[in-house]
Amino acid sequence: GENVGLHLPTLSVQEGDNSIINCAYSNSASDYFIWYKQESGKGPQFIIDIRSNMDKRQGQRVTVLLNKTVKHLSLQIAATQPGDSAVYFCAEEGYGNNRLAFGKGNQVVVIP
């Protein structure tokens, strides 16, 4: 895929298990955070977002947790499926900044 060579952190997870992907962000002024998923050969796809006035948000099979104290973001995927195999990016943005900054990405490999 496009991210080969980036030496991405890789998480191997058994199908059906839960996955946790972590992200440390850099800008304490960031107030909006998004997780994107990128499958091989495709563009990034929105998964879930969270604003800084929240510390948890849930979607379908996914939960995002935000810890502003330590500038940490995590994405939890419940009951991981083969279709979840992809690179996951966290992205951050400051209020009014209008430029989303992406992290380096985490590769998730689901073992059937």
Next chain:
Amino acid sequence: DSGVTQTPKHLITATGQRVTLRCSPRSGDLSVYWYQQSLDQGLQFLIHYYNGEERAKGNILERFSAQQFPDLHSELNLSSLELGDSALYFCASSVRGDLNTGELFFGEGSRLTVL
């Protein structure tokens, strides 16, 4: 299918040349964003246009330029190409363009190879 169309999908050219990448946003989206994805830098924000006007600029080289036309499609022009410009160039659109980017819808990218 995100609804964002990028052309060409693949492009091979030589150093010193100039190329134009084209993007049609989703119907109704006023914002177009350009990102560069290379092996060693990940996804880098280049530039954002909203309804024809430049809204934000990121790490875009002076050799690169972009514009958004009245029909809202956008073009990214890359000139005096260097080997290091080889990358995937993504266009993304969103309905918003104000204070926060919001959900971006990405195209499938244009893969540029400079030889």
